[in-house]
Amino acid sequence: MSRLLIAALLALATVSVTRPSDAGTALPGEIGGPIPTVGVVKSVTPWPAPPPPAPKATAVVPNMPVMYRDPATGRILSIENQLPPAEFDHLFAGNVDIVRIPTVEQTGAECGYGRPVLGCTRRPGTGYVAADRCIILVASDKALAPYHMSFEIVLRHEMGHCNGWDAQHTGARTYYPDSQANGDAKK
Secondary structure, eight states: OHHHHHHHHHHHHTOOOOOOSSTTSOOTTSTTSOOOOOOOOOOOOOOOOOOOOOOOOOOSSTTSOOEEEOTTTOOEEEEEEEEOOGGGOSOOSSEEEEEEESOHHHHHHHHTOSSOOSEEEEOTTSTTOOTTEEEEEEEOHHHHGGGTOOHHHHHHHHHHHHTTOOTTOTTOEEEOTTOTTTTSSOO
8 A cells, every 4th residue: 555655646746737838928826927816805804903902090989099000010100190290399388287087088078078088188378277387188008008009199299289289280290109209200
């Protein structure tokens, strides 16, 4: 049987193709030859659709800071709109009272928001606060922990309000934990 198989392979190897009578015409498949037609393609399968964009990071509680994490490590890369503009990012010149509150819910209630918040400011010269005094209310470290926020960043944010930064957070800067400038280098 193996001799029969070898003989068949040798027979195939010795088959030759005869060119048409006009030697200047290339055969199908040769360079310069006609392109063989297999059939008409009526529909083309498009490339697979690109994956949808990753959903934007969202806070655990509405109206809380939006964070972006490294998907591989879980490390926080940035926290949006937490730092005041440079012109308001300094210590308040007057007296500052800092009040720590046990929970974000209680902080929101104390601040008059009716929703959880990390902190708020009673601004100088408004209501019952003197022009040379600012009152900052900040949730406890335990309450801030689930939001991956530090007391220092919340204080810096609220201190900006003491210095005149508006409640709409105009010009807010994103906080980058790994930045040597603590948020000042990137915008």
